[in-house]
Structures are given as structure tokens and as C-alpha cells.
Amino acid sequence: MALxxxxxxxxxxxxxxxxIVMGLSGIALVWEGEWIGLPGADDPVVASPFxxxxxxxxxxxxxxxxxxxxxxxxxxxxxxxxxxxxxGAYLDQTGAIVDQWNSVWGRPELWIFDLHHYLFAGxxxxxxxxxxGIAGVLFIVSGAILWWRTRKTFSFRLWPKRMSRSAIVxxxxxxxxxxxxxxxxxxxxxxxxIFEPVSAAIVSPLPERSPKPLSxxxxxxxxxxxxxxxxxxxxFPGAAIRRIQIAEEASTLRVRQPFEWTPNGRTYLRxxxxxxxxxxxxxxxxxxxxxxxxxxxxxAGKVGGLTxxxxxxxxxxxxxxxxxxxxxxxxxxxxxxx
Numbered sequence: 001m002a003l004x005x006x007x008x009x010x011x012x013x014x015x016x017x018x019x020i021v022m023g024l025s026g027i028a029l030v031w032e033g034e035w036i037g038l039p040g041a042d043d044p045v046v047a048s049p050f051x052x053x054x055x056x057x058x059x060x061x062x063x064x065x066x067x068x069x070x071x072x073x074x075x076x077x078x079x080x081x082x083x084x085x086x087x088g089a090y091l092d093q094t095g096a097i098v099d100q101w102n103s104v105w106g107r108p109e110l111w112i113f114d115l116h117h118y119l120f121a122g123x124x125x126x127x128x129x130x131x132x133g134i135a136g137v138l139f140i141v142s143g144a145i146l147w148w149r150t151r152k153t154f155s156f157r158l159w160p161k162r163m164s165r166s167a168i169v170x171x172x173x174x175x176x177x178x179x180x181x182x183x184x185x186x187x188x189x190x191x192x193x194i195f196e197p198v199s200a201a202i203v204s205p206l207p208e209r210s211p212k213p214l215s216x217x218x219x220x221x222x223x224x225x226x227x228x229x230x231x232x233x234x235x236f237p238g239a240a241i242r243r244i245q246i247a248e249e250a251s252t253l254r255v256r257q258p259f260e261w262t263p264n265g266r267t268y269l270r271x272x273x274x275x276x277x278x279x280x281x282x283x284x285x286x287x288x289x290x291x292x293x294x295x296x297x298x299x300a301g302k303v304g305g306l307t308x309x310x311x312x313x314x315x316x317x318x319x320x321x322x323x324x325x326x327x328x329x330x331x332x333x334x335x336x337x338x
Contacts, residue, residue: 001149008142011135013330016323018119018132023319025116026186030301030312032109033075038099040092043077047241049229051093055079056225056244058095063087070243070264075302130194136187140180147177158321168329176322182315189299192292199295203288219275228253231277232269239267249273259284261297 028035052071060066065084072079072093079091088110089100104110111120119125153170156178160171192199216235220227225244232241232255242264243254250272256265260282266289267281282290296302301309 001146004142005146008139008146009326009330012139012323012326015132015135016327018128019136020320020323020327021119022116022129022132022190023316023323025112026319027313027316028112029109029116030309030316032112036076036078036109038078038090040078040090040098041076043072043093045072045074045077046093047071049226049233052229052241053226054095055091055093058091058097059089062089062091062097062100066246068243068245071241073240073242073263075263126194130191133187133191133194134198137184137191140176140184140187143173143176144180147173160325165329168325172322172325172329175318179315179318179322182311183319186299186312186315189295192295193299199292203291206286206288206291209282209285209287209289214279214281216277216279218277220271220277221275222271222273228269228271235269235279236267236281240265255281257281261294261303263297263302266293 033041055071056066056069059069059079059081062081063083066081067084068082070080070082077093078098079093080088081091082088086104087100087102088107090098092098099107101107101110104114114120117126117129119128121128150170150173154174154177155170156174157171158175160167188198188202192202216231218231220231228244228251229241232239232253236255236257238258240256241253242256245252245254250270253269253271254265255267255269256262257267260266268279270278270280272278282293294303301312304311
């Protein structure tokens with residue numbers, strides 16, 4: 001048990017700063033729809049084929065190299081366009097440009113996302129974040145084992161009774177056990193999105209999805225987005241048109257069916273250069289793919305409404321407090337109390 005406690009302390013003091021960054025940036029991203037205060041951000045969604053086509057034309061005219069448009073949603077009433085050179089723009093639902101940027105540094109929500117997912121270090125940073133997530137799971141398990149010995153002295157405190165090493169250890173232990181459920185969920189879903197073996201282990205009890213790609217008889221001319229949107233409406237009535245992805249070989253329209261949790265949907269309509277329309281759409285069956293697709297909306301607070309956002313925020317705040325006091329007591333008070 002002494003060895004477990006030593007490993008828990010050293011690992012926590014080493015990775016604690018990364019977890020603090022994850023907590024701070026994660027909270028900001030959970031509430032980004034509330035603080036993006038641009039004109040039109042609170043407008044109700046207008047998603048007719050005609051209005052969406054106007055948006056595509058406006059985004060294409062604004063700048064060359066359009067690669068993606070994420071359409072307005074209830075969370076954010078603006079369309080977001082992305083271009084091949086890394087620039088982007090927000091458009092309101094009349095097609096007017098309300099803001100634009102040349103890189104991720106031009107908008108806070110973009111660089112906060114990059115910090116949370118990549119630590120500003122690309123794929124290497126993503127691996128570090130994933131390792132920190134797995135370490136977080138191990139912290140929770142080892143912390144629960146260490147807490148069990150002292151469970152009879154449990155006393156919930158957000159702040160230590162005093163700034164001594166023993167008081168901080170006790171506050172850390174008791175706060176950690178309270179925050180364990182939400183932290184375990186966020187750490188598992190976060191690491192599962194980065195490392196395929198983690199995801200495979202979580203979904204292993206479920207069956208594989210039977211792929212059922214379909215081809216429609218109708219064809220569309222390249223660039224006829226109004227026809228594309230009408231096909232989507234007719235094929236999936238009641239679904240939300242969420243995103244277009246434009247490439248030289250083919251373009252993709254993503255649609256969110258009512259049973260899907262992923263904000264931009266996992267229903268794909270693909271249009272190649274010949275105009276052929278191919279559909280790859282899930283059904284409401286619970287299988288490996290459908291469960292893995294729920295990791296992101298659970299992790300990011302894209303389901304469950306205000307209640308789930310508050311739940312995740314409490315976990316983020318708990319992670320910040322636990323990480324900050326762990327680092328402080330280990331690297332400062334440890335030297336003062338050898």
C-alpha cells in the first residue's frame with residue numbers, strides 16, 4: 001500500500017499540470033456556445049435548402065479553397081466555414097460574414113480546442129493528452145483504493161482546512177472520491193477517442209455494425225447544393241443537415257438523425273464526380289460503432305442539456321483543484337517538510 005501511495009503521489013505531481021490545463025480548457029469548451037458573442041450567435045436556425053445553398057455560395061465567394069461548412073445549430077446560430085489555407089469565417093444565416101480569421105489564433109474557441117486536444121503540439125500533443133487521460137483513470141482507481149482505508153474520516157471540502165501537507169492530502173483524498181464518477185467518465189471517453197485499443201476494450205461486448213451502404217437512383221450535378229440538400233431532406237425526414245465537406249474527388253454531406261448523439265451526425269451522403277449519391281447511415285441499433293460515436297458528445301457535453309454541462313463543469317473544477325493542490329503540496333510543502 002505504501003508503494004501504491006508513493007506511485008500515486010509522484011505520478012500525480014508529474015502529470016498534474018497537464019490535467020489542470022485539461023480541466024480549464026474543457027470547461028471553456030463545454031460552454032463555448034454561451035460566450036461566442038458575435039452578431040447572430042443566438043439566432044434561431046433556418047435550415048431550408050434555399051438558405052443553406054445561399055450560405056455555401058457566400059462562403060465560396062468569400063475566399064477560395066472552401067473545404068468545410070458546419071451549419072448553424074441550437075447551440076450556435078452561426079455557420080462556420082473552413083478553408084484549405086487554415087483560415088475560416090463565421091457567417092450569419094443571411095450569408096453575411098460576421099467574423100473571419102487567418103489561423104486558429106484568430107478565435108479563442110479555436111486555439112482553446114487545439115490546446116485541449118493537442119497541447120499546441122499536433123499528433124505528439126494528442127498522444128500526451130491520451131496518456132494523461134489513461135493516467136487519470138489509474139489515479140482514480142489507486143486513489144479509491146487509498147481512500148478506502150480512511151473512509152471513516154471522510155469530510156467533504158472544496159478547500160483544505162489549512163495549508164499543511166496533511167490537510168491537503170486529506171482534502172485531496174475526500175474530494176477525489178466525490179469527483180471520481182465524473183472524472184472516470186471523462187478520462188475514459190477522452191482516452192478512447194485518441195487510442196483505438198481503449199475504445200475497442202470499452203465496446204468489445206457489443207456486436208459489429210453490419211455495413212449497409214446504399215446508392216440512390218437520382219444523380220446531382222457537381223456544385224448543385226440545393227439539389228443535394230433536397231435529397232437529404234427527402235431521404236432522412238426530420239434529420240438536421242449539419243456539415244458539408246468538399247474535396248476534389250467527392251463531397252460529403254453529414255446529417256444528424258434524431259437518435260444520433262454526435263452533434264454533426266454520423267449519417268453520410270457522398271457525391272462523386274459522376275453525380276452518384278451513396279449513403280452510409282446508421283440505424284438506432286446499439287452496436288460497437290454507435291457506442292463509440294457517443295464518446296465525444298458525452299465527453300464534450302453535447303447531450304444531456306444544462307444538467308450534463310453542469311455535471312461536466314463540476315468535474316473540470318474538481319480536476320483543477322485536485323491537480324493544483326497535488327502539485328503544490330508535493331513540490332512546495334514536501335521540501336518544507338522532508
